[in-house]
Amino acid sequence: MNTNNSIALVIGLCSHGIAMCRALKQEGVDVHAFEAKNYLPGAATNTANIHYVKNINENSLIDDLLQFRQAIDRSTAIVLFPTNDNNVRILAENVDRITPDFLLSWSENAEDILNLLLKSNIERRCLEMSIRYPKSKVLKKTDDTLEAINQFEFPVLIKPVKPQSGFKALRCDTPEALQENIDKYQKDLPILLQDWISGTDKDLFFGALYLDHGKVISSFCGNKLESHPPAMGQTTVAISAHNPEVIAITKQFFEGLKLSGPVSLELKQDEKGRLWVIEPTIGRTDFWVGLCTAANVNLLYTEYVYTLGLDPQPSKPIRPAIWFDSEKDSLALFRHLDKLLALEGTRYTASFSYLTREDLKPSMVATKALLARVPSYLHKKTFSDKPATKDPDDIQFIQYTGYQQLPDDCKKFLVDQSKIAVFSYDSWYENFCRTVASSKGSVCFLCLYKKNQVAAILPMWYKKESMGGKRVNLISGLTNYYTPIFSMSWDETLITESLAGQCFLKHVMENGTWDLINLSPMPEETVVNWQKIATQLNKASFHYYVTKNMFEDEIKDFSSYMKARPSRLKNTIKRKTKKLTSLGDWHIDIITNLEDLPQALTSYHQVYNQSWKKSEPYPDFIDGLAQLGAEQNWLRLGILYIENRAVAVQFWLVERNTAYIYKLAYAREYKDYSPGTILTHRLMEHVITRDGVTKVDFLTGGEAFKLDWMTSFRNLHGIQIVNKQRPMGFLFYLRNLAGHFRKSLWTPPLMQSKSMYNLRLSDPGKRE
Incomplete structure (x- = not known):
């Protein structure tokens, strides 16, 4: 193709402009470029003849273009290539002035462009x-x-x-x-x-x-x-x-x-x-x-x-x-x-x-500029580890040690401002502190007040853990494997999430000895916010994947919900119901009240102990949560009996318009009868038809069977913030760096497709 009588003129040599020059040059085009800043890395390119002008983002660009046209033989066509929206706007507003002398791919569409x-x-x-x-x-x-x-x-x-x-x-x-x-x-x-x-x-x-x-x-x-x-x-x-x-x-x-x-x-x-x-x-x-x-x-x-x-x-x-x-x-x-x-x-x-x-040459210029900034950057990151912000004068900080010290206004706040419903209510933490956290470490509820009102609360857990044979001062969110999701609570009318998090982390970092802060599990975008906060406080942080959260929302009614399920699930329910009936009499109880709860919990623990799962490490926590659920009308404890023997159990919580599937298990010897599928089907019908829920949340875990019931998901992540000023903290800093580098070399990244049938189902420990 003969293009000897034409040239390309790229307006600007930012990294975008230099990519444009290279794309044209590799096809043999004679490339010219306008630029106002001779110190840019792009100004060192060998792919364009550079012409320096006063400004490429002001109307003077038109005069410079017309002057350039006079220097080029009239028989040579000049095709214009803008690099930014200001270039485009200026060319579109002056299209009548430039079209006699230049070619612009969209010159006939200037009005639509503007x-x-x-x-x-x-x-x-x-x-x-x-x-x-x-x-x-x-x-x-x-x-x-x-x-x-x-x-x-x-x-x-x-x-x-x-x-x-x-x-x-x-x-x-x-x-x-x-x-x-x-x-x-x-x-x-x-x-x-x-x-x-x-x-x-x-x-x-x-x-x-x-x-x-x-x-x-x-x-x-x-x-x-x-x-x-x-x-x-x-x-x-x-x-x-x-x-x-x-x-x-x-x-x-x-x-x-x-x-x-x-x-x-x-x-x-x-x-x-x-x-x-x-x-x-x-x-x-x-x-x-x-x-x-x-x-x-x-x-x-x-x-x-x-x-x-x-x-x-x-x-x-x-x-x-x-x-x-x-x-x-x-x-x-x-x-x-x-x-x-x-x-x-x-x-x-x-x-x-x-x-x-x-x-x-452009990369050499860019690298030289980068290296010139490295010493100050490393010094700041390695040694200047003090928080760089100051709390606003109108914010007061109070730390309550343990749930029992928490005043009534804070307990009410945890309910009113919960971002994750049941799982950050005061009653959830009361049960957790009484049955789980009382045996290890110390619990603190960090509270911010603004204008004498509770503005934010962050429940934390201070512990000494053994990691790699070393004792580590660990500060984590008040969570463990019983916690499907963790969140700070804050009143958006009083304080921003960013400011509240910044105040909390600054207090934690300045008061007490710590090596590692860990917050998990949280939605990925929440972790990104915490990373920003850590960066503002000059602290190194690392995020990591925890699990998946699958859910189905916008449920209209049970009939349309089931109609949208895969045919294999509907066929399984039909076949296994018939097969279950061949064993003898069977029925399902759904426990919601305190009166029937003691016997139901006995059945729950019996089935759980007969399942593939480990025995509950803190059975009192489960019993306490079930009692709380019954008191608040949240509990939907489903039990499938065959000849009066409990063979499958599922622990659901219903709050407002959402049903949360919290625990599930079945006796291993009944696996071929799919009692879990039958029980899930019945509970789905109950919560959609009787409770009127519009969303069902499977909480944590990416197991394959959940794909039949749910069509949406999100990833849950965690964040570790390390204290490089302490030997163990610095060790974790190096370990995290090495781990992320090793992972980038040897581990495929998490699949981010929203197609439920392309999920990488790698979460261990649970089955249907």
Whole structure:
């Protein structure tokens, strides 16, 4: 293909711009670039002829372009490639001035480009195309916040309507945090306020297309693995992905606009597997374009060819690729070595923001700048381990030793502000402290008061543990294997989650001797929040996977719920019920009251001891929880009897509109009769029909049989915070570093697919 009479002009040499230059250069294109900052690593590239201008993000760019045109032979076509939204906006606003002298893939669509650059217009487009988009409101002035607070549930997300503003996106957990951020970023108004879609970086996908008058010429799907800031910021690690639904929604979003040029759409998958539009990128390729190129989808060259009206080349097969923004995260490569070494069975081609063999100087400049910062960074991380923040003057801290010291207002607070229902109520902790924690260590309820009101409570457990033959001063959440999920309780009208956590950790770190703080199990995004808090306090932290939490919500009625179950489950229930009947008389009791509880608990423990499980280490805890459940009308203790012998038991708790499946067991000799399946079926009918629950939660464990009953899940994680100023703490710091490095080398990462039938079911210890 002859392109001697044409050149490409890339506007900007950030890491995105240099990836664009390289993608064009590798196809033999004569590449030129505008840049204002000669110290950027990209300014050292050998893939472009660089022309320095005053500013690439202001209207003076147009004058510089026209002056550049005069220096180039009129017979040479110049194709423009903007790198950021400001470039796109300036070109679109001045399209009439530049089109006589330059080629722009989307010059005929400038009005649509300007429209979709404004985030305030995305919701309307999604409504037109029947695509999910978070509930949104545009705040035009600071006073608009008061009205908006009553229209949204928290947390919420805010981001500026106009591109390239003072911030990218911020999560606000409380009305106070929202108002504070709106006041702080007044100059960036109007600001878009949105519902927060739960999930982490790994739930973010993007579909990229090249369009020619609305026709899809090429497409690519990617999946974020990491971003900065987490779940809200710029991509730092991404991989190629196969997700037809992402591509389909991307095509649907741009359908009918007759656009030309590169476009992309970022989507987020919620815990039910539904995809929500986050935002489009239009008029340019996105920051991760190097990933597309590494995967054999060269969007830049496609744009170059179609803009010039040349004959396109055949597309190449897409290959697995991974992209690292080494500018923002220089250690990400080591966390994902498994993909480069093909330890998952698939070898990914790596691409970096700066490093390539053909163009080494940019990475050398970037590395030199990074190394210059290393000494101060290491000194800060290794020796400057003192909390860097100060508690607000209006916050008072009180520590209560043991449950018995806890005053009534704190007990009531644990119920009113519980984030995880039954499992952080005061009665849960009373039973736990009395039957489990009393024999080991000391319990503390850390309480924050603001304006003489309880603002937050964090139950903690101080213990000395033997780990690796060494005595360790361990501080953990008030949990053990009986705890399906752990959470701090806080009043969002008085304090943010971040500030409360920061105050608690700072107090723990400054008062007493400790080697290790461990909080687990918690949703992954909660662990990310705690990691941020630890970072703010200059403490090293490490997160780890614990288990899965499977659930089914939005249940309308028992009939429709069972209709949606797999046919194999319905057939099993039918066959095993018939087989069970052949043994003799059998029946199921569902115990909910105190009167029948003693005999029911006797049956529970008998079956539990006859099952594949170990005997209850703290039977008094189970008895206490059952009694509490009966007193509060939470208990649904199901027992299946054959000829008056208990052969299967299940311990459920129903609170508000949710049923929690807490414990289950059956006698091993009856395994072939599937008594657990029969009992689950009956309890499901009971809680949906009689109790009116709309959600059933299997709590912890990723066992295969749960896939028949549940269609949604989330991962539960933990976090360890280490005290490097103590020998054992420093040892754990080194062990965690080595462990994470070893895991990245030899262990495939946790599968993050929301498809319930693709789960990696690796949690030990439980069966149907």
